[in-house]
Amino acid sequence: MIKLTKKVDDKIKWLVNKAPGEISGLGAGRIIDGHFVVFEVYVPKQKCSAASTVIEDQEINKANYRHFKDGHGPSCLFHWHSHASMRVFWSETDRTMLAEWMAGENAYFFAMVTNKAGERLGCYLQNAPVPLWLEKVEVNVLEEGLSEDEVKALEVLYDENVKTFGEDIYNKITSFSEEYNLPWDYTMDMFDKVETLEAKGASSGYIAKVVGKELKRVEKNVKSQAQGDNSEGYSGKWKK
Ligand SMILES: [Zn+2]
DSSP states (O other): OEEEEEEHHHHHHHHHHSSSSEEEEEEEEEEETEEEEEEEEEEOOOEEEEEEEEOOOOHHHHHHHHHHHHTTTOOOOOEEOOOEEEEEOOOOHHHHHHHHHTTTSSSSEEEEEOOOOOOOOEEEEESSSSSSEEEEEOOOOOOOOHHHHHHHHHHHHHHHHHHEHHHHHHHHHHHHHHHTTTTTHHHHHHHHHHHHHHHHHHHHHHHHHHHHHHHHHHHHHHHHTTOOOOOOOOGGOOOO
């Protein structure tokens, strides 16, 4: 069984309720008295939308380093994400994500999907000595809640690391990126650019126009590169 400390449960609930769409994170835990007890939550920098949440590898590495520095071992053995207002289940995207984790160095790990209604579904994945995937693991909560300071710290963490984009712009960028197999850095640059425009108070119409223009520019460059023309291509990052 997976057991969340009350603080971990409160933190995840707070974050899940704060996020307009999906949100995800990692956690520190270990086996105590026959249960996997999760006692810390990490919220890496991430890009989210109503139905997606993605954390860059380097941000996962940062969380793992933090986990290591906190004295909890080499890497996080717990992943959690929210389905916002949707029911809890392991979607195809979740399965792909978990399979990638399975291919990593961890011998085993636990994951949880939750939602705004407070439903929780746990799973257990084992890489070695035999591959194993248990899709329904019970999740329970231990005693003792969050202090006011801990809630404030969560607010800061959320504002710093979690950015939710409109579904339209999110899908536009990610599907384009997939179609042309763009480098991850470039995709992130596009998100950063949208974020900067939003911070400057640009309208969503204007942002959509800027993104559309940039995507067209990249498309043109990718196509001309394919024809043997060695112009700048997508390596040029955002046009200043
Ligand atoms: Zn999911």
